[in-house]
Amino acid sequence: FLLVELTFWQRLVLSGGVRYDDNSAWGSENTLSGSVLYHLEETGTRFRANYGEGFRGPKPTELHDPWVGNADLTPESSVSVDLGVEQSFLDGALTAEVTAFELSTEDLIAYDPATFLLQNYDETRTRGLETAVAWWATKELLARTWWTFQDPVDLNAAAGEDDQLPGRPKWFGGADVSWREDTWSVGIHFQASGEYPATPRITPDGDARKDAGRKLLMGLRGRVDVTENAAVTARIENLFDDDWYDDTARPSGSGLGFYLGAEIRF
Secondary structure (H helix, E strand, O other), X not given: OEEEEEEEOOOEEEEEEEEEEEEOOOEEEEEEEEEEEEEEOOOOEEEEEEEEEEEEOOOHHHHHOOOOOOOOOOOEEEEEEEEEEEEEEHHHOEEEEEEEEEEEEEEEEEEEOOOOEEEEEEEEEEEEEEEEEXXXXXXXXXXXXXXXXXXXXXXXXXXXXXXXXXXXXXXXEEEXXXXXXXXXXXXXXXXXXXXXXXXXXXXXXXXXXXXXXOEEEEEEEEEEEOOOOEEEEEEEEOOOOOOOOOOOOOOOOOOOEEEEEEEEOO
């Protein structure tokens, strides 16, 4: 992988890259990337644009999973483009950003509800909008929210068929509020998503499975720096032990859980 980055006038950044992959099973592939960032410091505005190409072969689990694996899968390739702007307010205490994107993929590896297996979708496209806002209400209190709205479609869907890609919601996002002191922090967060479309409705067992993918989960987290290089972390996920499902064919998502950890920096 080769990346070149150039900076002009301390406000314009240009970068470009090329990557070469050589896979014993899938052959070789060259992919390109490029980006432009312009910082208008006088108004606290950042403009950016990105272009990227991708290539990947099927994972072993996608080939050999006993339930949905497909040994006939082939590599997928993609091209993505996005344009965004970020604006700061209140001397940098508040920032807002919005990004428009498009992702085109050939031979996308995804679950096919018609065959109950992973398949290659010849041509797919996802267009959407990402938004994010962050606000330092005080030097200790930070509030953030982020949302993505997208339209993932199968460009080769037959006439009259639903062209929405399965397992991909129309929207998803989250928010968190955190309080940070010198050696500790605490926070509350939630994540939400719309329904995942075009998935088979098997073994129904309540509204949660009938609306698979649609979820609103909350959690808590905390951190204490014990020393300069060590910290203790704790978090609670799915605070209200809600029932939820990624899609109607999968087991239920994780319930209430408590996690305690340690972090050491070198």
